[in-house]
Amino acid sequence: MSSELNLILLGPPGAGKGTQAERLTDDFNLPYIATGNILRAAVRDESGLGKQAKAYMEKGELVPDAVITGVILESLNSDDARDGFLLDGFPRTLPQADALGEGLEAAERRLTAVILIDVPDKEVTRRLSGRRVSVKTGRVYHIELDPPKHEGRCDIDSSRLVQRADDRAETIAKRLAVYHAETEPLVEYYDERGLLRRFDGTRTPTEVHDHIRATIATLRLEDEL
Secondary structure, X not given: OOOOEEEEEEOOOOOOHHHHHHHHHHHHOOOEEEHHHHHHHHHHHXXXXXXXXXXXXHOOOOOOHHHHHHHHHHHHOOHHHOOEEEEEOOOOOHHHHHHHHHHHHHOOOOOOEEEEEEOOHHHHXXXXXXXXXXXXXXXXXXXXXXXXXXXXXOXXXXXXXXXXXXXXXXXXXXXXXXXXXXXXXXXXHHHHOOOEEEEEOOOOHHHHHHHHHHHHHHHHHHHHO
């Protein structure tokens, strides 16, 4: 249906996908479907697929593609997502992209666009390795971009600031290696299908948002013509 707005957010860790997702879901009143949240909800609600996912998660194993795809497609078929959706964290691999395409086709739906927020590895590392989190309030700072008033201390209650394991240089390097090996091939995959829209993630969040919003507005106009 042309009136639907079905979007995928793509980009490396630290590209600012979460920030843009928040703004876009407000702009276009779309449900935000993030893989981790959807999996946890399915497990909590004890749906058939949720029970399958839980069995793998409890053993510390990766949830197979078929189960993840099933959980995602269930979400996309819910009443909330009838007029569109914003997918983040799925698909991560080419087989997942194929499965998503088949699932949407079976439901006589199609993707509107795939939004790639492009950020070079060096900038990703700078952004993530500079993050510090308050052990008590959970507030996030950045040693360059948003430093606390007093080094190593939270502005709110002076609690200690720590670097999360995920934000250490060696972990970032591993996360980027996985992204380049498994997820980056999706850039070419969706580009070949005429769905990819590329945005410069090194610009300010507001500039990135304005550019994405204008692009989506243009796509909607084209759909209506």
